[in-house]
Amino acid sequence: MNIIGPDSLVFGVDDIEACTQYLTDYGLESVGEGRFEALDGTSVVIRSKDDASLPPPLETATQLRKTVYGVADQKVLDDIEAELSKDREVKRLSDGSLESVDDMGFTLGFQVSVRKSLSMAAEAVNAPGAPKQRDVNVIGAEPDADPRPRTLSHVVYFVPDHAKAEAFYADRLGFVTTDRFTGVGPFMRPAGTEDHHTLFMIQTPPHMKGCEHFTFHMGGPTEVMQAGTRMVNKGYQSFWGPGRHIFGSNWFWYFKSPLGCNMEYDADMDLHDESWKAREAEIGADTSQVFLFQHREKWAPTGPPPPNKA
């Protein structure tokens, strides 16, 4: 199934005003009706937690209400509807999108992707011995740069059963596991992208179920640093980073947020195709970060598998 990646994440929040300020300061553009867009039109949507138009909340503290995937075309939507209708309700909403749930209870949406194609340069780097990427007399450091998130990259869930959750996305929606933390969960990419992951799942006890973090791709490591510094200078508090992950190789910087989860900047994630063989490692600081400027030994809670697992 040609699912491209997350088009939008929808939250039912406690503090609309704080979230509006936060998402604007993060660098997204407020386009009205609670929608905050990256440059390619992917978005975060915030509504009041009491908004009756939202899917019901999970039974936990999470404020994430829906993950909306963008797909290639109407044919893919029809295929998803046929597949998921085999064992669960699939609603066709008035805007033509589909709505259903995954096997953990997270509400999913599917729509023909709103992503606009971008034509922008990546960060250019020169190194001795390598062909020149940034030309003579072109300055690399721009103190006044105002980097903008380019596209919604990935979302990370806490799930009570990583094996069951992985099987749903693999068997029903055609996601591929690119790497895995042993006993914790998979990094997965849908068929329509080469990105190392658009979904990562971490097994935790059921009362933690929800969104751990989500992130937008930036134009390069310098933009991650500069956008993160912009957040620090506005008084926001870093959660983890800046640093560089091992699985996915993406540069990262996480910030706490009023959305009840962390929000990240990332850049330069690995790309993969069918020839890639998934790696596996124990989760921990050593396997999560190549290097880090603010050390964090433990960055996510994990938990044992639920009892009586089939």
Add this chain to the structure above:
Amino acid sequence: MGLMFLCYLDDLSDREARGFDPWQEGRDSVFVVRKGDSVYGYFDSCPHLEGMPLPWRKDAYLDAAGQEIVCAAHGARFNIVSGACFIGPCKGQSLTPVPLTFSEDGRILARLEELTITPGRAD
């Protein structure tokens, strides 16, 4: 000196929280919340990731209505009076209280000599 001056009761409005850095570490490690005429003090450290401060920006310890303490990392919510987490990753655990005392002229003081632990540090 076992008593550390934090602020005056009058500095806080009802349902207002504020963080402090009594050990001069460069970031807040304790916070107080006023509820009515009572004030409650806690270490700024979420039980589910020891050493992780709670707020997403300075002093943002409460939900929008000022009813609950919230950790911005993963959304845990705590009772202001008891410090107990009732929903979220550390459900069933509690914030670590900082004992407070109040002077006759309205100062809020932390009784540091009674602390048997130091704040968990992640960095």
